[in-house]
Amino acid sequence: MKIEAVESIGVSTRTERNAADGSQDALLILIRTDTGLVGIGEADTSPWIGKAVLEAPVSGDKCQGLARQLLGESPFNVEKIWSNCFYRSYKYGRTGAALNVMSGIDMALWDLIGKAAGQPVHAVLGSTGVDSVAPYASVLFPEDPHNLADIRHKARHAVEAGFAGVKFGWGSFGYEAHHDYAMLEAAREIIGPDMPLMIDVGMRWDTQTAIERLEHLKPLAPYWVEEPCYAEEYACYRAIAEAHPWTRIVGGEQEYNRWGFRRLIDEGRVKGIQPDLARNGGITETRKVAAIAQERGVPIFLHGWSTNVLIAANLNFIAATPNCRWLEYHVGDSPLRWNLTLEQFPVENGRVRVPTGPGLGVTLNWDAVERYRIF
Numbered sequence: 001m002k003i004e005a006v007e008s009i010g011v012s013t014r015t016e017r018n019a020a021d022g023s024q025d026a027l028l029i030l031i032r033t034d035t036g037l038v039g040i041g042e043a044d045t046s047p048w049i050g051k052a053v054l055e056a057p058v059s060g061d062k063c064q065g066l067a068r069q070l071l072g073e074s075p076f077n078v079e080k081i082w083s084n085c086f087y088r089s090y091k092y093g094r095t096g097a098a099l100n101v102m103s104g105i106d107m108a109l110w111d112l113i114g115k116a117a118g119q120p121v122h123a124v125l126g127s128t129g130v131d132s133v134a135p136y137a138s139v140l141f142p143e144d145p146h147n148l149a150d151i152r153h154k155a156r157h158a159v160e161a162g163f164a165g166v167k168f169g170w171g172s173f174g175y176e177a178h179h180d181y182a183m184l185e186a187a188r189e190i191i192g193p194d195m196p197l198m199i200d201v202g203m204r205w206d207t208q209t210a211i212e213r214l215e216h217l218k219p220l221a222p223y224w225v226e227e228p229c230y231a232e233e234y235a236c237y238r239a240i241a242e243a244h245p246w247t248r249i250v251g252g253e254q255e256y257n258r259w260g261f262r263r264l265i266d267e268g269r270v271k272g273i274q275p276d277l278a279r280n281g282g283i284t285e286t287r288k289v290a291a292i293a294q295e296r297g298v299p300i301f302l303h304g305w306s307t308n309v310l311i312a313a314n315l316n317f318i319a320a321t322p323n324c325r326w327l328e329y330h331v332g333d334s335p336l337r338w339n340l341t342l343e344q345f346p347v348e349n350g351r352v353r354v355p356t357g358p359g360l361g362v363t364l365n366w367d368a369v370e371r372y373r374i375f
């Protein structure tokens, strides 16, 4: 089996809001082979920037587009392709958009490997035997911190739909201590004392602010505190974790590759990491991150705030990775979140079933793809 073409498909709702909502647009990557099999992957970046990363002509040995690295290769050579893409983008890449696009490429390669084998990706990777995963509801705080009705409504939905926990993040959270408390209290009152309630700070605090705010929020018992500061501020993570051992300081959706995650774990002393398979270098790189975390007893809460292609990849990865916990389940209303695949992944009896079809187990819904297509 040889790769004949690498295509990018950009889709967008064209809303262009400054919200922390990655499902406003998406970049799908299709890898076509001489057997007729097509691999599907997703890169979580600006579609326009990702397209340039794929298609840029050669500017030098470590500065060129990534699609050309795949032509004529066997999709089974995932390590070779990963290394070539990393080297050929080294001057402009290593993190950010280049690694995001490498993630989509890698996801599509594993989809192809599974399809060629007639097996789901988790079986090809080596399954843990898990056939369903507990999801947690992932929602945004309202833009207006006085809108507690919105928080109560979302919290009630999380309870009634059977989620294992609920996470609120971004929006108006993190700026004013009394607003933070009131918003979190509104959620806690609805879900009760036992359901895990997570907060995503959206990188808005410095070390001392984080330490003071968490002391204030301690009575509301957040199960984890996500991204209190920038990914690179390992000393900040560590100081917060040491000041508040009663909760879990976590992060990593904006961390990159095995070297970054080793530092986040060892220097940041986080209690959980959140790599994103559509950003971090794909399944291949995140397996290496998972091994580092497993050796140190750190659980993985995969990040995922995008389409059903990423949901399917996450379910496959979780089913092949013993230290993965829960599925982040973005419950927003973007049509790109729900409509790009024919398969849906509903929450049933508090679980989401791991796909059993070959590869990632998704089929593109071309009607929806064409409706939102920008290139």
Ligand SMILES: [Mg+2]
Residues within 6 Å of the ligand: 169, 200, 226, 227, 253
């Ligand atoms: Mg987050």
